[in-house]
Amino acid sequence: MKYKINPHIFSHTYKRIKPLIRSKKTISFFSLTATFLSLSFFGLFAIRPALITAVSLVKSVSELKEINNTYEAKINSIIKAQNEYEKIRGALPLIEKALPVNPSFPKVAIGLEDFAKKSTIEIEQLHIDNVSISNLPHTGKLQRLGYALIVSGDYESISNYILHLLNWIRITSIDSLNYSSDNSTDSANLRLTIKGYTFYEP
Amino acid sequence: MNRKELTILSIITFITVTVWIILGIYHTKINSSIEGIQLKNTTPLTASFDNDIIKELEKREE
Numbered sequence: 001m002k003y004k005i006n007p008h009i010f011s012h013t014y015k016r017i018k019p020l021i022r023s024k025k026t027i028s029f030f031s032l033t034a035t036f037l038s039l040s041f042f043g044l045f046a047i048r049p050a051l052i053t054a055v056s057l058v059k060s061v062s063e064l065k066e067i068n069n070t071y072e073a074k075i076n077s078i079i080k081a082q083n084e085y086e087k088i089r090g091a092l093p094l095i096e097k098a099l100p101v102n103p104s105f106p107k108v109a110i111g112l113e114d115f116a117k118k119s120t121i122e123i124e125q126l127h128i129d130n131v132s133i134s135n136l137p138h139t140g141k142l143q144r145l146g147y148a149l150i151v152s153g154d155y156e157s158i159s160n161y162i163l164h165l166l167n168w169i170r171i172t173s174i175d176s177l178n179y180s181s182d183n184s185t186d187s188a189n190l191r192l193t194i195k196g197y198t199f200y201e202p
Numbered sequence: 203m204n205r206k207e208l209t210i211l212s213i214i215t216f217i218t219v220t221v222w223i224i225l226g227i228y229h230t231k232i233n234s235s236i237e238g239i240q241l242k243n244t245t246p247l248t249a250s251f252d253n254d255i256i257k258e259l260e261k262r263e264e
């Protein structure tokens with residue numbers, strides 16, 4: 001289907017706008033309006049995306065430069081840390097013994113018994129708090145393993161036992177010490193109740 | 203709508219678009235393009251160990 005343009009349409013249109021064009025004021029208003037509208041149109045569809053892209057690229061460049069510097073600093077500190085780690089590699093078992101990753105309560109019990117044997121005192125009661133024996137997820141937080149024990153012996157042996165405890169590689173903290181005389185025998189034996197806790201870090 | 207109203211409308215449109223462009227640029231400037239993972243990887247690392255503690259541990263009994 002062919003669309004035929006009326007040949008008189010242009011002349012009719014020209015005749016209609018001719019009086020308007022003659023007025024200078026109208027031309028000024030028209031040009032002003034056309035300028036603002038075209039600026040708005042191009043601002044919306046061309047200038048805005050271009051400016052935003054440019055600004056975001058400039059910002060990305062500066063941020064990536066900053067990150068690059070930070071990464072370089074971190075790589076240097078990792079190398080330094082690796083050297084330091086090599087120096088203390090031999091001491092790692094000591095750290096593991098002082099602060100194990102799991103409660104290792106049998107070792108706590110064995111340690112307490114060994115010190116009792118060394119100090120020639122007798123353990124009457126030993127209680128260790130309930131702990132999970134499965135491997136715990138890494139938290140990076142210190143956990144406590146509480147224990148309580150009643151020992152009996154002479155004053156010197158008990159003092160010796162406490163010194164052993166305080167000098168134990170498994171870091172332990174004593175909450176309370178309670179001395180009482182052992183009335184069950186006629187000897188000068190003392191009974192000591194110790195409440196304390198040791199640590200582990202999963 | 204006469205010619206004066208049309209001009210005022212075009213001026214308002216222009217001002218709106220200009221403000222929009224300025225706000226868009228400002229928004230782009232204040233928003234970081236770095237992802238959280240990258241920021242997490244750039245946290246500082248202290249590369250020092252307390253050797254005194256290790257010496258202290260060596261003195262303790264097992």
